[in-house]
Structures are given as structure tokens and as C-alpha cells.
Amino acid sequence: MEKIKNLQHSSILFGILFLFLFVIGSGYYLLRKNMLQNHKAQREIIVLDIQTKVESLLSALLHSYTLKKEEIQKKHKEVLSFLQKCGCDPLRLNLTPLYQKLNANYTPPRYNIYITDENLTIKNTTFKNDLGFSLRFAKATFDKHAKEHIIGVSTPLLEASTQKFFSYSDSYIPKTDKILQLSYTYEASSQRFQKIQHFLHKMGIVRATSYIILNDGFINKIDFATQTKEKLAQVIEKNQEDAKKILKTLQTKSRSIRQNKDLQTIYFVVDSPILKDAKVLYSITFDESDFYLKLATLKIVFLVITLFGVVGIIFLWYLRKKEIKLSYQEQFLRSAMHEIQTPLSVITLNHEMNTLKTGENEFTKEITNALQILELSYNELSFALLATKQEHKVEKLSLVEIVQKRVSYFKAVAKSMQKKIIVESEDPSCIMISSIELIRIIDNTLSNALKYSDPKSTIKVEIKQSNLCISNKGKKILDTKRIFERYFREDSAKGGFGLGLFIVNEIAKKYDIKIKVNSTDKKTTFCYHFKEAECI
Known part of the structure; x- marks a missing residue:
């Protein structure tokens, strides 16, 4: 390392x-x-x-x-x-x-x-x-x-x-x-x-x-x-x-x-x-x-300042250890991305060539779904590591159009997991955001909804004006605030890097997108309220 x-x-x-x-x-x-x-x-x-x-x-x-x-x-x-x-x-x-x-x-x-x-x-x-x-x-x-x-x-x-x-x-x-x-x-x-x-x-x-x-x-x-x-x-x-x-x-x-x-x-x-x-x-x-009395006052002031200083040192020591840990994690992720990129490209290319030669069947579909999941994870890591170094073009986008495209992409993955995704939309609305960052919000939320939903359940996507809500049936989220922290995973058995919702939260801060999470024993819903723009 x-x-x-x-x-x-x-x-x-x-x-x-x-x-x-x-x-x-x-x-x-x-x-x-x-x-x-x-x-x-x-x-x-x-x-x-x-x-x-x-x-x-x-x-x-x-x-x-x-x-x-x-x-x-x-x-x-x-x-x-x-x-x-x-x-x-x-x-x-x-x-x-x-x-x-x-x-x-x-x-x-x-x-x-x-x-x-x-x-x-x-x-x-x-x-x-x-x-x-x-x-x-x-x-x-x-x-x-x-x-x-x-x-x-x-x-x-x-x-x-x-x-x-x-x-x-x-x-x-x-x-x-x-x-x-x-x-x-x-x-x-x-x-x-x-x-x-x-x-x-x-x-x-x-x-x-x-x-x-x-x-x-x-x-x-x-x-x-x-x-x-x-x-x-x-x-x-x-x-x-x-x-x-x-x-x-x-x-x-x-x-x-x-x-x-x-x-x-x-x-x-x-x-x-x-x-x-x-x-x-x-x-x-x-x-x-x-x-x-002056000497005692001087001593008290010194002790108070020293106490604050010691508390600050303890806090910074804890923060420093956390930063070092995060730095090692980032180094590991960069190395993992470097190691994954080439074989993933080779596998994807050869799979596409083989599908063209022999035709699509049950096995090639499973391989396609698996590659899609790997690609989502790779894209998530790539965005997390390069987000601060890249500037994305902000443009006027149709929220309904982008959501439908991403849902179409995820339907094959959902089918392989014996789950379904349905979309309900009203009047089409436009928002100002970069397409890459909007896709990242949708993909990360849909990916989590599929991962943490009950078997054979349905993920519901609702679009109403400039509001996007994604719901699933699954285990209740215990801490709806910590799930947005970097590398935090409430259920480690499900795998993942703990970066998806962290990325979503960072993008939301950038564009002043309001996030509301409601989780019960029966249903969990993530709602995003975007700033609406006129569709011309």
C-alpha cells in the first residue's frame, strides 16, 4: 500500500x-x-x-x-x-x-x-x-x-x-x-x-x-x-x-x-x-x-485555556486517526479501481463479442446483469474519488426522462433478483443539474432500494413535478442521519462500500436539494425535492 x-x-x-x-x-x-x-x-x-x-x-x-x-x-x-x-x-x-x-x-x-x-x-x-x-x-x-x-x-x-x-x-x-x-x-x-x-x-x-x-x-x-x-x-x-x-x-x-x-x-x-x-x-x-487574587486569576485563565487545548488535542487526535483511516481506505479504493478497470473492460468486451457470435441466452443474461452491478459499483467508486477534481456541466434536464432511462437500465438487474420496479409520474418537469450527478442520485438510491428490499417485492418510483420518491419494503433504517456518513453501513452483511448515500448527500448540498427519509417496519421512502426550472 x-x-x-x-x-x-x-x-x-x-x-x-x-x-x-x-x-x-x-x-x-x-x-x-x-x-x-x-x-x-x-x-x-x-x-x-x-x-x-x-x-x-x-x-x-x-x-x-x-x-x-x-x-x-x-x-x-x-x-x-x-x-x-x-x-x-x-x-x-x-x-x-x-x-x-x-x-x-x-x-x-x-x-x-x-x-x-x-x-x-x-x-x-x-x-x-x-x-x-x-x-x-x-x-x-x-x-x-x-x-x-x-x-x-x-x-x-x-x-x-x-x-x-x-x-x-x-x-x-x-x-x-x-x-x-x-x-x-x-x-x-x-x-x-x-x-x-x-x-x-x-x-x-x-x-x-x-x-x-x-x-x-x-x-x-x-x-x-x-x-x-x-x-x-x-x-x-x-x-x-x-x-x-x-x-x-x-x-x-x-x-x-x-x-x-x-x-x-x-x-x-x-x-x-x-x-x-x-x-x-x-x-x-x-x-x-x-x-x-491576580495570581489566582492568572492561574485559572491558564488552566481554562489549557483544558480547552487538551480537549482540542484529544479531538484532533481522534480526527487525525479517522483521517488517516479514510486516507488508507481511499488508497485501497484507488488501487481496487485500478485493478478492476482492466479485467472489467476485457470481460465486458469479450461478453459482448460472444453474445454477438452465439446469441443471447439465459447464461449471457445473468452475465450481463452481473456486469451491470459491477459497473454500478465501479462508477460509484470513480465518482466518489474524482468528484472534487471534476467539474460537471449543469444543464436543464427532464426529470421524468432521466428516471425512466435509469429504471430501464435497472429492470434487468431487478428481474435477476426476482424483484420489480414500477414508475408513476405526473406532469413532466425540468430541473437544473448535471446529468452525471442526477444519474448518480437515481442510481445510488435505486441500487440501495433493490439491495435492502424484501425478496420478490416491488420498488416504487414516483415523480410529481420536481419531487422524486423511491420506496421499498424492507428492514427499518435505525438511524436516518448516519446513513449519509462516509463509509457508514448499517447492515454490513449486505456488502458495499458505504459511499452511495454519502455521494447523494454531497450532491444534494451542492444543488440545495432537500432530502427526506421516512422508514418504518413496513416501508422505507427516500424523497428528493429539486428546484424546478421551466421546460422550454
Whole structure:
């Protein structure tokens, strides 16, 4: 058998689809990699920007602290001196005059006064929100300052409720166990803090915290919280470790990343460029939900495209196998036609010569009928294989005349099969079609009607205007649609190539001929409705 030389269309599509899936897969990998790299780079830029802004804030705070420290100590001494001179109970003293004097040059006021009892609980203050607040946690610091005979002034601290920075002075009130504290508010730095908060919110950062860790162990925490949703807050609290525990984690490396569902927290520690012998620990939590949603969407799109591609490959693989099978069948049929053509011509010629010499008898009639059947099969194969390569002349034909000629041709075959063909026709009508293709429709339908009809039955041919109906009595057709498929045979025991009705259907499509098939247990009818033309 010849090797198939022509590349099938499905093979080309098969290759294109494989190439398409490869390009899609590579594109997905590269796009995802690029998204991750860009996202990481963007995060690095944001982290660096935050670090720069926080260092600028700390620098401004330290500068303000350096300028105001002596003033705070001076103001503290003035209050102490007043308390000593008045000889009154500081817990019952009206602090308003002192408050107004301290803030005489500030609008809004910057200073507040706090006085504790012996248990270090604030009992008298100009900042009423802190009444009852205990300062026992700072007793060691108070005692240290008393031992050194100094008025202590803390570095700026962030007050969570007001989100403002304060410095606190402290000392014992002479001859008592009570503590006097003054607080000073850094208004300008508080404005810088709010600008950083706005930047964090704009960048989609859930929370950013910096811990200023001094050499003496003191930790000053600055928390730039920008998200107050309860669920997120709970997750953040789990991620936020105590500064000392985080430092322990970072002993051998400068950076650590912790992922918790859609939240990513970056920890890193740097030496403070502002304070000597101090480190600044950063904890920055990003909301990654939008980014991971984009990655998930990209993955879903890729999977859907891949799924369609795989389905397409499976379909094309099936189609390709079918095309190869059909190609082999066509090669076989071409070879069979080539092998049959010469002996059929020789047999036909010799039979005609013998009939002329000896005359027609019962045996020569049988041979003639057999040759007619072979000729019909040969013509069917020839038409099927050459239909797409040949152009047939379209002309005006008498439907009745052509049908009667073909019925006359088939009557001898029908007689040899002990069957009959009858024709019923009304007014003669004309149609526009090539004679070869019209003959093929009639011959293939009559051939099938004879082949699949009951023994000793009658095939009925009816012509009414431009309608042709051919009926027979036989086995019911189970699938009236598949019988028009190429190489399909519902009853393989009857023989044939499965091409007859396929050819009829192709011709019908070409000339817009309507085909109607009605099959029951008693009768099967094929009707063809042609476009009518005037007979002139």
C-alpha cells in the first residue's frame, strides 16, 4: 500500500495547537515570574521608603528633644519650687494656674502636669484622661534618677490613644514618696507621623512598627497602625512578637519574612543612624490579598485555556486517526479501481463479442446483469474519488426522462433478483443539474432500494413535478442521519462500500436539494425535492 504523501489538515492543526499550548505555558510561567519579581521589587522600594521616612521622623524627634530637654527640666524645677513654697497638699492643689503659666508661649498647649500618690497612681493632673493611671512600671527608672539627683527626661514616646509624641520629666516631690511628672508634646513630629500613616494606607500596608532599642535595654515602640478591622487585628497580633524575641530570631540574619494567609510581615534590624549604640527594628505587614487574587486569576485563565487545548488535542487526535483511516481506505479504493478497470473492460468486451457470435441466452443474461452491478459499483467508486477534481456541466434536464432511462437500465438487474420496479409520474418537469450527478442520485438510491428490499417485492418510483420518491419494503433504517456518513453501513452483511448515500448527500448540498427519509417496519421512502426550472 502506498505511503500517504499529503499532510492532513488535522496534522497541521495538531501541530499548531501543541505550539499554542507551549506558547501559553511559557507565557504563563514568564508572566508569573515577572509578576513575582516586580512585586518583590515594589515591596523593596516601599520598605526602603518607609525606612527613610521613619529615620527622618526619628531625626526630627531627636533634634526637637535635644532643643527642648533643658527647657523641660527648667519647667519641671519651676513646678517643684512652687510645690515646696506653697506647703500645700499637691494632690488637692488646683493645677490650672501652673498649667497656664507653663503654656503661656504655646498655642495649642504643649505641657501637662501629673502628680501621683505614694502608690505611684496619678491622682492630680491637667490631662484628665490619665487620672487613676499607675506608673509603678517605671518605679525603677524613678529611683535611678533620684539616686543620681537628676530630673529625668525621657526620649520622645508615642502615646497610642492620641497618636502624638511626648517626653516625660520625672522626680520625687521632696520629702514625699509622690512623683511629679511633666509631659511635653512634639506637635510637628506628630504631623510627620500622620503623613507616614497616610503613605502606609496608600501603599496597602496593614501595619508598620519600629522598635528603637537602646543599649541600656530600653525599648521605644512606634506603631503606625493603619488597619483596625478586628479579624486583621487578630492575625497581626499573632504575627507581632515582642521586640526581644524578634531580635533573637534575627541574630544570624538581617531579615526575616513571615507569611500568614494573605498577610506578609517583613522583619529587619538596622543600626540607628541617629542614636549612638542603638538599633532600630522594623516590622512591616503587607496585605497581599489583591496580588494573590491576580495570581489566582492568572492561574485559572491558564488552566481554562489549557483544558480547552487538551480537549482540542484529544479531538484532533481522534480526527487525525479517522483521517488517516479514510486516507488508507481511499488508497485501497484507488488501487481496487485500478485493478478492476482492466479485467472489467476485457470481460465486458469479450461478453459482448460472444453474445454477438452465439446469441443471447439465459447464461449471457445473468452475465450481463452481473456486469451491470459491477459497473454500478465501479462508477460509484470513480465518482466518489474524482468528484472534487471534476467539474460537471449543469444543464436543464427532464426529470421524468432521466428516471425512466435509469429504471430501464435497472429492470434487468431487478428481474435477476426476482424483484420489480414500477414508475408513476405526473406532469413532466425540468430541473437544473448535471446529468452525471442526477444519474448518480437515481442510481445510488435505486441500487440501495433493490439491495435492502424484501425478496420478490416491488420498488416504487414516483415523480410529481420536481419531487422524486423511491420506496421499498424492507428492514427499518435505525438511524436516518448516519446513513449519509462516509463509509457508514448499517447492515454490513449486505456488502458495499458505504459511499452511495454519502455521494447523494454531497450532491444534494451542492444543488440545495432537500432530502427526506421516512422508514418504518413496513416501508422505507427516500424523497428528493429539486428546484424546478421551466421546460422550454
